[in-house]
Amino acid sequence: MTFNLTILGSGSATPILNRHPTAQVIAIEGDYFLIDCGEATQYRLMENHLRPGRLKYIFISHLHGDHYFGLVPLLSSLNLSGRTDDLWLFGPRGLGEIITTQFRYSDTKLNFPLHFQETDPHQPAQILDHPNVRIETIPLQHRIDCTGFLFREKNRKRKLIAEKLPADLPVAFYRHLKDGNDVLDDLGQVLYRAEDYTVPAPPARSYAFCSDTRYNEAMFDQIRGVDLLYHEASFLDDMEALSEKYFHSTARQAALTAVQAEVGRLMIGHFSSRYKTTEEFLLQARSVFPDTVLAVEGETTEV
Template sequence: MEKFELHILGCGSALPTTRHFATSQVVNMRDKLFMIDCGEGAQMQLRRSRLKFTRLNHIFISHLHGDHCFGLFGLISTFGLLGRTAELCIHSPKGLEELFAPMLGFFCRNLSYKVTFQEFDTKEPSLIYEDRSVTVTTIPLQHRIPCCGFLFSEKPGFHHIIREMIDFYEVPLYEINRIKNGADYVTPEGVVVPNARLTTAPDPVRTYAYCSDTIFREKIIEQVKGVDLLFHEATFAQSELARAKETFHSTAEQAAFIGREAGVKKLVIGHFSARYEDEGLLLREASAVFPSTILAKEGLCIQV
């Protein structure tokens, strides 16, 4: 199967600790990198991951709280120092370009590449990126400021050629791409050879949903139903339910409820409050509701 990986760069919340970096992730889709949020220290973690900076062309910012975007300016500057020439596109709720323009104008006035900002609406799901292999759709969340998660959906790949059948029917090389795309083959004598005789089905498409800072929100369930991997914030344990509501965050138990009701294959929880020295408590609470739950941690790579 084609590469589809999630790399956790940081999984802490707003208050810095020695245990966790602020929120940031990278999706590696067929060797194209997509960063989700860019908290402080993201570029250092990106180096540790050994992912190639040059393959990162799109960054998705869920909301304009510092622990999700304070690392962005440093990353932009570093790309300039490295002599980057490819355009970098930053997708975010309204307001990020206005905030960054003065800093870019002062510190990065001679950048060797173009930085573009694309704003998205946070009230309704919308398609904000598409290429030949993936689509990215927003997931409206409910936080103290406008906030969205992101749904990465792989596009169907090619059919798999059955080499023996291709040889048997003496299919010319120039027909192979058409057949991979699902076309039948017509022999020189006019005989139609069905595609199903020449190929096997493409690999199943895979999906990853990222649900950043949000109060418990059952509306999420329908949009993330059946995804292969769900990241959902789990800032607090259930004993801090009142605090979670007050700050528009979720508990581990609530995150697990979303995963269970949506029928996801695997749930990863993160965005841990600094009050927890050991996130095992959060894992136990989530696993009691949805056993297929794992803890995010820096350096973790999950195959989707």
């Protein structure tokens, strides 16, 4: 199953050229899940050849502008493009009012159903049960209400052993075997046993998005063992006091979170505009948690 992450923005609140505010796309099979939607995210989608028509779910972490200013423009453009498919939106209380206020004054009527569900910033909760993935909110510690999002793959299929497959078995039965079901004849006798022609499903993958937040021990149990953790790292180590004051994290704190929560890999982003380069973030994080990468705009990573 396709399960990958494309970074559209790696910056923070103050914009600089060539570093954009937070937005990322999770692609799961044919569906796009957009996490946060900073200003001009729709241009980033175009640049990365990600068709907006495939967006089905949008998740907004919090109402600081660098995480949602691109949302109403994106909804407007989806409407102008003639979209009629349902769109699901998850975000903090107030996001609905922000959208309806703007659409009221522009006299905009959406031609597609927009389903908005408020997130609870205080308790983790499952907010979506998709055929391929379950999604929970992660309460974060920021200046205003803020949640991360945890994606857990489900229903991974057994894998066919290609060289063992009988030549006379119709392709239509492959799915049957991958679901773990034996192939029977008309009398109910087993013709082909699933366990003879397949190997067990690989473990379900998981992805946690944690931005914006200060060092947040309360979430460790919830995200423990995820394959990939995206954690904000707005500042370098020497700015820890300022970082704490603004409810942000340093590169070292992001890496410490990765260690404590025993995750597989760590990706850091949300770099403050005061830093023109990001190499030092990587060095500081890797000194604590070696399997760290930087969020790089335009790059796609398998989860």
